[in-house]
Amino acid sequence: MAVSAPAKAAPHHTPEGVGAIDPRRQLEVLQALRAHLPEDCLLSDGEDTRPYECDGLTMFRQQPMLVALPRTEQQVAALLRVCHRLRVPVVPRGAGTSLSGGALPHSQGVLLSTARLNRIVSIDPLARVAVVQPGVRNLAISEQAAQHGLFYAPDPSSQIACTIGGNVAENSGGVHCVKYGLTVHNVLRVRAVLSDGTIAVFGSEALDSQGLDLLALLIGSEGMLAVVTEVSVRLVPKPRLARCLMASFNDVGTAGQAVAALIGAGIIPAGLEMMDKAAVAMVEPFARAGYDLEAAAILLCESDGTPEEVADEVQRMEQVLGAAGATRLAVSRDESERLKFWAGRKNAFPAAGRVSPDYYCTDGTIPRKRLGEVLKAIEAMEAKYGLRCPNVFHAGDGNLHPLILYDASDADSTVRAAAFGAEILELCVKVGGTVTGEHGVGVEKLDTMCGQFDSATMQAFFGVRLAFDPAGILNPGKAIPTLPRCAEYGRMHVHGGKTAFSDLPRL
Numbered sequence: 001m002a003v004s005a006p007a008k009a010a011p012h013h014t015p016e017g018v019g020a021i022d023p024r025r026q027l028e029v030l031q032a033l034r035a036h037l038p039e040d041c042l043l044s045d046g047e048d049t050r051p052y053e054c055d056g057l058t059m060f061r062q063q064p065m066l067v068a069l070p071r072t073e074q075q076v077a078a079l080l081r082v083c084h085r086l087r088v089p090v091v092p093r094g095a096g097t098s099l100s101g102g103a104l105p106h107s108q109g110v111l112l113s114t115a116r117l118n119r120i121v122s123i124d125p126l127a128r129v130a131v132v133q134p135g136v137r138n139l140a141i142s143e144q145a146a147q148h149g150l151f152y153a154p155d156p157s158s159q160i161a162c163t164i165g166g167n168v169a170e171n172s173g174g175v176h177c178v179k180y181g182l183t184v185h186n187v188l189r190v191r192a193v194l195s196d197g198t199i200a201v202f203g204s205e206a207l208d209s210q211g212l213d214l215l216a217l218l219i220g221s222e223g224m225l226a227v228v229t230e231v232s233v234r235l236v237p238k239p240r241l242a243r244c245l246m247a248s249f250n251d252v253g254t255a256g257q258a259v260a261a262l263i264g265a266g267i268i269p270a271g272l273e274m275m276d277k278a279a280v281a282m283v284e285p286f287a288r289a290g291y292d293l294e295a296a297a298i299l300l301c302e303s304d305g306t307p308e309e310v311a312d313e314v315q316r317m318e319q320v321l322g323a324a325g326a327t328r329l330a331v332s333r334d335e336s337e338r339l340k341f342w343a344g345r346k347n348a349f350p351a352a353g354r355v356s357p358d359y360y361c362t363d364g365t366i367p368r369k370r371l372g373e374v375l376k377a378i379e380a381m382e383a384k385y386g387l388r389c390p391n392v393f394h395a396g397d398g399n400l401h402p403l404i405l406y407d408a409s410d411a412d413s414t415v416r417a418a419a420f421g422a423e424i425l426e427l428c429v430k431v432g433g434t435v436t437g438e439h440g441v442g443v444e445k446l447d448t449m450c451g452q453f454d455s456a457t458m459q460a461f462f463g464v465r466l467a468f469d470p471a472g473i474l475n476p477g478k479a480i481p482t483l484p485r486c487a488e489y490g491r492m493h494v495h496g497g498k499t500a501f502s503d504l505p506r507l
Helices: 023-034 046-052 073-086 138-148 164-170 214-218 252-264 277-287 307-323 335-346 348-355 368-385 411-430 446-452 455-468 483-488
Strands: 066-068 090-093 110-113 120-124 129-132 187-193 199-203 227-234 241-249 271-276 297-305 328-331 358-361 391-394 399-406
Touching (some): 129 138, 199 214, 241 335, 252 271, 252 368, 297 307, 297 335, 348 358, 358 411
Antiparallel strands (some): 129 227, 391 399
């Protein structure tokens, strides 16, 4: 197949902090940290630090100079005081399941893992609040809360492994976010350590918190503002019943319009997901979920609540979807079948590993009414780049998760995959969406950030970051593009040879 090059190739940028480790600097920092952390909390040998060289975005790899695994908040604070004094970059890391390179290490920095801060501090069933450390797995909260008839609603597909600290950093969502909200809607309070070692509290477990809403600012900040050490999350009652409706469509555009029709009818499903034909064909042999292999796209629509509420809502969903062009409707008969329907959607990423040497999963968010249009454009891009791209996504909020299948051992295939992903994100912005829904910016989307936000907005981002971290040591080179990078893209105003915040430290 002939593959055409992108119309305009973006300049290549090596992520900040990727390079050779300075052994003298490594020894200096290691000796300083040994005064505050036990020896078994510090890793410096190459074979010990290699497992931390990347997160879920494997296109970029860099071994960290050091890895720290503190066990207490006080050890986190001490580490940050040392690194602040020595001007050493610090990259916070949860379970490493993020897909945008947000936890890519710095060659002259410390990778701070929160894996050992993994205690559920308390669960208050009356207040419906769980207090947990950042290394607690997302699913573990619901497992512990289940004995009280409660659960934690945000449920990323990686919930069996991802941690609440990482969820806070990325403002993670999940299949139930359309009804129950993202992480930002379910976190009440966060304890965190600032870049200079100061311990601060954001938010409150009370109904309201005085002052500026810095909690919402912290959530989704990708480790650039503070290191989370404790999180208070909202728990919600487990519904008495849940049913999943699977609808088939013979056209992706029709399926996209059906999503808009559901929301327009005033129905807010507990979950609303879409998979195209390529994704269904990839997943069904792996998960055996009972998906319709003939459909161009399927929707998974969940209703939960009392039996009466569920029966009424499922009937309404069937009516709306039937009128919107569904060719087949199937409702889960029991809990086992409901879980089977969702198992296919939640195992899309593992299924991709069975059909391709590698996959690149990006994410962008678009208006729901543009779903069909964007999916058809992605089909055209498959021919342009000579790569397959099954699509699975949160249809309820228009959050796309294209799975670009490529071969990392083939340099040309990797370049085409990266260009394919960049064009999808540019399209998301063009149709009125954003460059990310829940994966974050990390190092992956720096260039498209320059294209999405104007000069004034980007300068405000830099101002906020400076206020929290004047030394610029927390996760440098991530999420907010550097000033020269955006100036190159023509998005920042230059006055007298300088841009705003030109004194921002760049390590």
